[in-house]
Amino acid sequence: MKLSFSPADEAFRAEVASWLEANLAGEFAALRGRGGPGDEHMYPEERKRWEQKLAEGGWTCVGWPEQYGGRGLSIEQQVIFFEEYARAQAPGRVGHIGEGLAGPTLIAFGSEAQKKKYLPGIVAGTELWCQGYSEPGAGSDLANVRTKARFDEASGKWRITGQKVWTSLAHESDYIFVVARTDPNSVAHRGLGFFLLKMDQPGIEVRPIEQITGTCEFNEVFFDEAECDAQDIVGAPGEGWKVAMGLLGFERGVSTLGQQMAFQNELDEIVAIAKTNGAARDPLIRQRIAQAHAELKIMRYNAMRMLSGQSGGDGSLQREALIYKLFWATWHRALGELAIDVLGPEGQVLEGAPYALSRLQSMYLFVRSDTIYGGTNEIQKNIIAERGLGMPKEARPEPKR
């Protein structure tokens, strides 16, 4: 057990920091601190160019194996990269769905042809991806997918019909991966398929969703006989659930360390405001700031424990990984409340009409999504109790056909 990094890793840290410092300049200077959660709709064109700038430097897909165009970094160096990226306040990655979800899924489950066709565009930062999982009737109950996939013998293509929701970056993306029902008589997690679709086609329509913040990062995506080539199903028809669940495992990757550095930036801003406006003298605010600080620091070591663990490769989760989503989401929601309480009455005054929010105001509202998406807190607690503690599974009614 050793928490310090080796001299070679520290040298790597300096290399990352100096590359970011040198390149977050010119047209990219304005992107610092932008494009994170609650701000993902901003500067899409500039952030696409930034993605390609990163690719030129070899800083996309740093954890992927080299044979797929990645940098093949060790866990330690991935941690360092994501920490330095967030420390430099480099912008939210428009390519993160491709790099973090679609790519790893294809590497694990995709055919050689799919890897060859899709991975290079992700590595180069030229092709963006979005995620088609949730539906109006399939939120926490993700297996209740209604979107249908029908194989059309005449054209030799899959036809997708249905609706997805909460799709971030849909209007900026080139591709979407979709979980759809291949067997119309199936229920729950059986009879699903995992499809790769081109966004720019007549059968797909994107409609933005106006959120609690007044902004629109999420979208509804409507599919009406949308087209998918026969070779663009990942795994066999009926194996979609396995692929989809494998993908969710990638969400708990090394990039969580970068997320924490972004949390640290937010906490630093709150601390600075508390010192300036005198909130730092309030004994209860002091307790809450100290608690936020303590738990963020523990969160970092919890993530390191997760990354140092032996299991995980087979999809099984260690105990510290099982609790991780519930921990950070609940922590971040409390940080939002701390931010708005530190701001006090001035926190209620916007930067401008009609609804221009400051970064912390936006954070306060946006963090309400953290305890809902990717498995609500309640679902997380079911998972922890059932998988972590071996308690009985929730009773399920007999499925209706």
Place this chain on the structure above:
Amino acid sequence: MDFSFSDEQLMIRDTAAAFLAEVSGSAAVRRAMASEAGYEAAVWERISTEMYWQALHIPEPFGGLGLGYVELAAILEQCGRRLLCAPFFSTVCLGVNALLVAGSEVQKAEYLPRIAEGSLTATLAYTGIGGHWDHTAVEATWAREGDDYLLNGELRYVADGHTAQVLVVAAREAGSRGEAGISLFLLPGDAAGLSRARLPTMDQTRRQAHISLDHVRVTAAQRMGGEGSAWPQLATIIDLATIGLAAEQLGAAQQALDMSVAYAMERVQFGRTIASFQATKHKAADMMLQVEVARSAVYYAACVAQEYFGGGPLAAELAEAASIVKSYCSDACFSCASEALQIHGGVGFTWEYDVHLYFKRAKGDEHFLGNGAYHRERLARLLLDADLAEAAP
């Protein structure tokens, strides 16, 4: 960077778990609780002559095993899990740490080998009747008399203070305030003028004592560290002990969770186990979150303590790490014990079931060496007060 146990550390942990399951079961704990000393001599003898835990982080030149704080934390976690009644925490986390941090080479050579071989128990006494945990805790006084010192005053909440054979006592120069004037002295438990009495405590699994000093004469050779300038050393000793205590809290929280899940899986109401109710599952999930977060905190802090002794950049974080881990573990342990009682329902309210032992230990540990609020305020000072003075009132 590698934040996982080595094979050797896993072996130490598992050996400790198996040994404590044998010697510190419910019946053994209850026998120890009822005894005057607060522990069974036979159990302590097995620990000190078969397991050598008291020698664990004493350096080899002084007869110890020379192992690190991570190994110590792994054992303390198991001790907390089994509510071990023994002068182990007091001797190692308070006594040995005091000698390692503040002892002269002569003092170390005199006392550490005897502790390592199991023939000496030790503790630290620094808190007066005010019940504080920082420098304001030190109320007993010293005054020069020729080459000697005279100690006077009352000390309270001294872990195993009525049985420890050696006491490290903190006192301040009469009339001094704040961090100034504090000295540490090594006293034999039977020193003339020193009287001590066991305090009956709600948690019966860790003994506390009240100690009175009435013109106790000590020589300069018994002083540890500088005259009147020992606060930084005392603060370090307290931080190291605090991290050890948090490891025990982790173990107690884990056991409270395990007992609760086991009971909920057996207890049937309305024709189903209460473990099948989502209300129970969500309580247990919250407990598991607290236990796992506490575990990450304890092993982070143990690594920091390890670097304090072994060198490393994290050593500078000792005070911060102590407050992070103690604030989290104090709240987590009490919360888990409290929910354990609720999940056990009526039987959790009985003397017969062990839940109340954990419930009481949790509150005792929470307040000992500073509760969550105390440690969060310590963190707040580090985070907020550096340039707050210039800010608007």
